[in-house]
Amino acid sequence: MTLPVLSAASLRCDIAGRTIVDDINLKFGSEPMTAIVGVNGAGKSTLLRALAGIDRPAAGEVRLDGVSLASIPPRQRARDMAFVAQNEVPPQEMRVSDFVSLGRLPYQRLFSGNSAEDNDHVERALELVGLIDVADRSCGALSGGQRRRVCIARAIAQDSPILLLDEPTNHLDVRHQQSVLRLAKDSGAQVIAAIHDLDLVMNHFDRVIVIDGGAVAADGVPSEVLTQELVAGVFHVDSCQFCSPYGRTHLAIERELHAE
């Protein structure tokens, strides 16, 4: 499957007059799963929001298959890209299936409601995140992890070739962390996710971009990028990569490093 090419050229994002990320030049399109990592406040969410076209850059440009995002109409952009924000919370009173149906809006005419195809997408998305049994409940009656999965289901129902996920595994138990990343991969979409767990990055992602102080500090294959030296320099922890008895390479955090 050919992945769409999302690119950022000389991107700068400012918030309240302060430059948060600067001189970002990135191209996405070769690897299905890309992780964006960095310490709190490094600029990951700011970058993702600019890539999603939610916040306009102060300078530079984001392009989708060579076309400036700013010139793509919102409905088309919503068909091209689904975005799950870091702190997205479904409205308390809304039924779970109605919230997931919001992912189908880019395909509907005003007040047309769900078609049979829309309902199929909603049902499939809820099945994939393991929440089909609570489809008729109100979102307010869900646990934190279930709410997170409902937001992911909304994005999956959107059926777009690019999935931008800001901390998709937040609030999820260990099994659902694995299953959400697996279903993101199985969706066939180009996935770009900000994520804190470096071991999940090692085992689920093809590429990792390390953001440090609003700039790209490293970019490449996780096992090659997330060396002990880089992890110490960027995250200020001691880490080690090791091979499990099942043959997978993991990254363990040993301890916090203090300045001498």
Ligand SMILES: Nc1ncnc2c1ncn2[C@@H]1O[C@H](COP(=O)(O)OP(=O)(O)OP(=O)(O)O)[C@@H](O)[C@H]1O
């Ligand atoms: N609405 C805002 N107003 C002012 N400053 C903001 C706002 N949103 C973000 N910032 C600042 O921008 C910087 C980058 O924030 P951003 O959320 O992009 O970082 P992040 O890498 O995603 O962090 P985290 O891992 O904590 O989610 C931080 O210094 C933050 O305080």
